[in-house]
Amino acid sequence: MARKTGSHSEITGPKVREAALSLFAQHGFAAVSMRQIAAEVGVQAGALYLYTKDKQSLLYDLMQAHMDELLAAWRDEPKGNDALSRLEAFARFHIRFHLERPDAVFIAYMELRNLSDENFANVETLRRRYESELEAILRAGQAEGVITAPDVRLTTMALIAMLTGVNTWYREGGRLSRDAVADIYWDMVRGAVGA
Amino acid sequence: MARKTGSHSEITGPKVREAALSLFAQHGFAAVSMRQIAAEVGVQAGALYLYTKDKQSLLYDLMQAHMDELLAAWRDEPKGNDALSRLEAFARFHIRFHLERPDAVFIAYMELRNLSDENFANVETLRRRYESELEAILRAGQAEGVITAPDVRLTTMALIAMLTGVNTWYREGGRLSRDAVADIYWDMVRGAVGA
DNA sequence: GTCTATATGCTGATAGAC
């Protein structure tokens, strides 16, 4: 049965990652100390090293987990067959997924330069894999003749920047619901690709 | 005439700001030490405090100067009279101005959380002033009946995010010239607002 | 105007007691 002292590894591990996520998003990776993370979890600084090799791994694990979840969630998202309904599915999915985890999104964009070279390359690979999902939809749309994109790669980057931008201003309980925002953004996406 | 030793304040001051700009953009404000900045300038750390009150002021001065330049440059930019040509002028201006100073743009977006409360509020005021320039154009376009924007504030944020996003992928000497990029983005902006 | 030297405090990470 339950032990009285010490062993909380199944609880403490996730708590460490949650605390790091929140603190990194608020103050930035470089500005957060291991002691701050430990205090947030309710342990001493030394105890963190039972759950992470070092501070760098803590950051990398958060970013990799985020990108893995993103790719898996899009893989499992219901999508239509034609390019236009796939594009709509992507736009709505991207907004929803990103609004659901603002801290992880913020870190994934802001802390890339604090990754080691190897870790950076791995995260970049995952990011490009996600971008290429949208790119493929746009190419299909062009082949079907339902959209206009003079440069698919460039349109991909423009649309992702526009959609991700929602995170910078959206506030829960604000003027517009998430669905209302997604409706308007989908209209703008459609217009931007001439559909 | 020219003194032999010491007095280089007219040179060193700007050099300090240039070095800080470059290093903050590369590694992040919190990760850069005053010693690193001093080394880049070619002086000892203590000498920096002749040119800045402290590290925080160094960051704030860079961001404020950037926003001031942005607003002044847009004010002086030639613009048409009708809303549609003003919108085109804004889109092309925004891309050009931001591509010309990637480091300052990067810092202005990434280091907001490292500003003191008061400094943050000041920078935010300037940023909103710039956003409201685009907002006014969109409202005029609606009044003229040449664009469709179900929510002007939201469209403002979407367009700015899309346009600023160019900085994340554009590389000098790449596949497309700045003008070619601006042409394509202007098409997307026009489509997004149904013009 | 710039230097050296220094005060004071926090950093990441480890060793060993319990």
Add this chain to the structure above:
DNA sequence: GTCTATCAGCATATAGAC
């Protein structure tokens, strides 16, 4: 599994010599 204690190093900022 967590704690305390500690190491070695670097941080910002200042004081005073030149």
